[in-house]
Amino acid sequence: MSLLLVAQHREMEPFKSAIQRADPNIEVEIWPSVKNRARVQFALAWHHPKNVFGQYPNLKVISSLGAGANHLLQDETIPHSIRFVRASTPSLASQMSDYVTLTALNLMRRTETYIKQQQKSIWKRHEAYPKKEMTAGIMGLGKLGSIVARRLLHNGLNVCGWSKSKKKLNGVETFSESELHAFLSRTNMLICLLPLTKETEGILDLKIMKQLKKPSFLINVGRGGHLVEEDLVYALDTGRLERAVLDVFNTEPLPESHPFWGREKITITPHIASITHPDEVAGLIAENYKRLLSGMELLQEVDRQKGY
Amino acid sequence: MSLLLVAQHREMEPFKSAIQRADPNIEVEIWPSVKNRARVQFALAWHHPKNVFGQYPNLKVISSLGAGANHLLQDETIPHSIRFVRASTPSLASQMSDYVTLTALNLMRRTETYIKQQQKSIWKRHEAYPKKEMTAGIMGLGKLGSIVARRLLHNGLNVCGWSKSKKKLNGVETFSESELHAFLSRTNMLICLLPLTKETEGILDLKIMKQLKKPSFLINVGRGGHLVEEDLVYALDTGRLERAVLDVFNTEPLPESHPFWGREKITITPHIASITHPDEVAGLIAENYKRLLSGMELLQEVDRQKGY
Numbered sequence: 001m002s003l004l005l006v007a008q009h010r011e012m013e014p015f016k017s018a019i020q021r022a023d024p025n026i027e028v029e030i031w032p033s034v035k036n037r038a039r040v041q042f043a044l045a046w047h048h049p050k051n052v053f054g055q056y057p058n059l060k061v062i063s064s065l066g067a068g069a070n071h072l073l074q075d076e077t078i079p080h081s082i083r084f085v086r087a088s089t090p091s092l093a094s095q096m097s098d099y100v101t102l103t104a105l106n107l108m109r110r111t112e113t114y115i116k117q118q119q120k121s122i123w124k125r126h127e128a129y130p131k132k133e134m135t136a137g138i139m140g141l142g143k144l145g146s147i148v149a150r151r152l153l154h155n156g157l158n159v160c161g162w163s164k165s166k167k168k169l170n171g172v173e174t175f176s177e178s179e180l181h182a183f184l185s186r187t188n189m190l191i192c193l194l195p196l197t198k199e200t201e202g203i204l205d206l207k208i209m210k211q212l213k214k215p216s217f218l219i220n221v222g223r224g225g226h227l228v229e230e231d232l233v234y235a236l237d238t239g240r241l242e243r244a245v246l247d248v249f250n251t252e253p254l255p256e257s258h259p260f261w262g263r264e265k266i267t268i269t270p271h272i273a274s275i276t277h278p279d280e281v282a283g284l285i286a287e288n289y290k291r292l293l294s295g296m297e298l299l300q301e302v303d304r305q306k307g308y
Numbered sequence: 309m310s311l312l313l314v315a316q317h318r319e320m321e322p323f324k325s326a327i328q329r330a331d332p333n334i335e336v337e338i339w340p341s342v343k344n345r346a347r348v349q350f351a352l353a354w355h356h357p358k359n360v361f362g363q364y365p366n367l368k369v370i371s372s373l374g375a376g377a378n379h380l381l382q383d384e385t386i387p388h389s390i391r392f393v394r395a396s397t398p399s400l401a402s403q404m405s406d407y408v409t410l411t412a413l414n415l416m417r418r419t420e421t422y423i424k425q426q427q428k429s430i431w432k433r434h435e436a437y438p439k440k441e442m443t444a445g446i447m448g449l450g451k452l453g454s455i456v457a458r459r460l461l462h463n464g465l466n467v468c469g470w471s472k473s474k475k476k477l478n479g480v481e482t483f484s485e486s487e488l489h490a491f492l493s494r495t496n497m498l499i500c501l502l503p504l505t506k507e508t509e510g511i512l513d514l515k516i517m518k519q520l521k522k523p524s525f526l527i528n529v530g531r532g533g534h535l536v537e538e539d540l541v542y543a544l545d546t547g548r549l550e551r552a553v554l555d556v557f558n559t560e561p562l563p564e565s566h567p568f569w570g571r572e573k574i575t576i577t578p579h580i581a582s583i584t585h586p587d588e589v590a591g592l593i594a595e596n597y598k599r600l601l602s603g604m605e606l607l608q609e610v611d612r613q614k615g616y
Contacts, residue, residue: 094439094464095436097464098413098416098417098439098463098464099417101409101410101413101463102409102410102413102414102417102419105406105409105410105413106410106414106419108406109406109407109410109580111410111414111419111577112423114575114576114577114578114580115420115423115424115575116423117578118569118575118576121564121569121570123560123561123562123576123578124578125578125579125580125583126580128403128580128583131402131406151462151463154459154462154463155406155409155459155462155463156402156405156406252431253431254431256429256431258429261426261429262429267422267423267426268422268426268431269419269422270422270425270431270432270433271433272417272422272433272434272436275433275436
C-alpha cells in the first residue's frame with residue numbers, strides 16, 4: 001500500500017520527508033514518476049492536474065493539502081467512490097488570524113499609504129479610521145472563522161459574523177443565512193472565509209458590496225471564485241468601496257497581464273494568508289492514512305454531496 | 309485665569325473647542341495671539357518654540373499633549389518652578405498596541421515585500437518568519453509597555469521585557485536594568501517604548517543591536533533621540549539587523565534630504581503610532597486645570613528631577 005503526493009507548482013519532497021519522519025513505515029510516491037499505481041490507496045493533492053486520479057484503481061481517499069477542498073470537489077473526473085478529507089491544522093488557523101488581523105489594522109492605519117509616501121520622501125499624516133467605529137464582518141463562522149473572529153475581538157475590533165446556520169460566539173453579533181442584509185449593513189470590513197461551493201461562487205458581487213456600511217473594505221481570503229472581479233473594479237472606481245485586499249484569485253499565479261496588479265486600491269498577496277508547512281501537517285496525513293488502512297473513521301472528512 | 313495652547317505644526321482650534329465642550333467655563337487662549345498673558349496659569353504644549361514660557365508670569369503648570377514630556381524636560385528656558393504633567397489617555401495605549409502589533413506581524417509576514425512586488429506585477433511567495441521562533445522584546449515596561457506586551461501575547465507572540473526595576477507580568481519574561489544582555493540575547497524584535505532621558509538617549513546603538521537574537525528587527529516608537537542613526541545604517545548594511553521600522557526621529561518632519569527615506573530596509577511612518585485626538589484628551593486637560601486652580605493633586609505629574 002502507498003501514499004501518493006500530487007501537486008503542481010509546489011515541491012513535494014519536503015512533504016515526503018515529513019510524512020516519513022512521522023511514520024517511517026509509510027511508502028510514499030510522488031507524482032508523476034509513480035512506480036506502482038496499483039499500490040496507491042491514499043493521495044495528498046494540491047493544484048492537481050485533471051484526469052490524474054482515474055489512473056489509480058485502488059485509490060480510496062484524497063486529502064487536500066489545506067483547509068479548502070474545492071479543488072477536489074470541482075473535479076468531476078474523480079470517481080464518485082473516492083472519499084475526500086481536508087488537512088486543517090491549528091497553524092493554518094493561527095496564520096489566517098495573523099493575516100486578517102494585520103490586514104484589518106493596516107487598512108485602518110493606512111500602512112500602504114505610508115509605504116508609498118516613503119518612496120517619494122513624503123512626510124504626511126492621515127487620519128486613521130477610528131477602530132471604535134469600524135466593524136469587521138466575517139462571512140463563514142466555522143471553526144476557522146470563529147478563531148479569526150476571536151482574534152479580532154482581542155485586538156479591540158467590533159466583530160460580527162454570518163453563516164448558514166446562526167452561530168453563538170461570545171462578543172460577536174451573529175447572523176444567519178436569511179439575515180445577510182442586516183449583517184452587511186453592520187459591516188465595514190467584509191472578510192470572506194467561506195468555502196467555495198455552488199451557492200457561494202460569485203457571492204462577492206456588486207449587490208453585496210453596495211449593502212456594506214461606509215467606509216467599506218473587502219478582504220478576500222476565501223477563494224478567487226467567490227469574487228466577481230468586474231464588480232470589485234466597479235465598486236472601487238465609483239467609491240463604493242475604499243480598498244480591497246486579495247490573497248486568492250481565479251487563476252493563480254495571477255497572470256502578469258491581469259488588471260488587478262496596477263490598481264492603487266487593490267492590495268495583492270500571492271495566496272500566503274495561510275500556508276501548510278510539511279512538518280505541521282505530516283502527522284495528520286499519516287494518521288488519516290493509517291485510519292484508512294485499518295477501516296477507522298477518517299478525520300476531517302468532506303461531505304461530497306454538501307460540498308464542505 | 310486662562311489655559312494656553314501652544315503648538316507648532318499642529319492646528320490647535322479643535323483642542324480649544326474640545327476643552328470648552330468638556331467645560332464651557334474654561335477660558336482658552338491660543339499662542340501666539342494671546343490677549344492677556346498675566347491670566348495664563350496652565351499651558352498645553354506640543355513642539356513649542358523655545359523661550360516662549362518665560363513670558364507668562366503666572367504660569368504654574370505645563371501639560372504635554374501626549375505620553376511623552378521630554379520636549380518640556382529638555383527645554384532649559386522653562387522656569388524651574390513650573391510643574392509638568394503628561395496627558396496619557398487609554399486611546400494612546402490602544403493606538404500604540406495596534407501600531408506595534410501590525411508592525412510586528414508585517415515584519416514576520418513580509419507585507420512590505422509583497423506591496424513592492426505588486427508594483428512590479430510579481431507573484432512570488434516568501435517564507436514567513438515563524439512566530440513560534442520569534443520573540444518581541446519591549447524596552448520600557450511601564451503602563452504603556454505593559455499594555456503593548458499584553459496585546460502581543462494575545463496575538464501569539466513570545467514576549468519579554470526590560471525595565472529599570474524588574475516588573476512582574478503574566479506570560480512575559482522580564483529583566484531588570486542589569487540584565488540587559490540576557491534580555492537582548494532573547495529578543496528578535498526590539499521595541500523601544502522608553503521615555504527619553506539622559507540615561508536612555510542614544511541607547512539604541514550598535515552595541516545593543518549586536519546582542520540581539522538573529523534574525524533581528526528594530527521598532528522605534530520611543531523618541532528619535534533613542535537611536536544612534538549611523539549605527540542603525542551600519543547594522544542594516546552589515547546584515548546584523550534585517551529591518552527597522554521607525555515612527556520617531558531626531559528632527560520631525562524628517563527632512564526630505566535624510567538618507568533614511570531611500571533605504572530599502574527602513575520603514576518610515578510620520579510619528580503616527582499614537583496620536584492625541586482633541587475629544588479624547590480634553591476631559592483630562594480640563595480636570596488638571598481645575599485641580600490646579602483648586603490646589604488639588606495633579607494627575608500624571610512628571611518628576612522634573614527624575615525626568616519621567
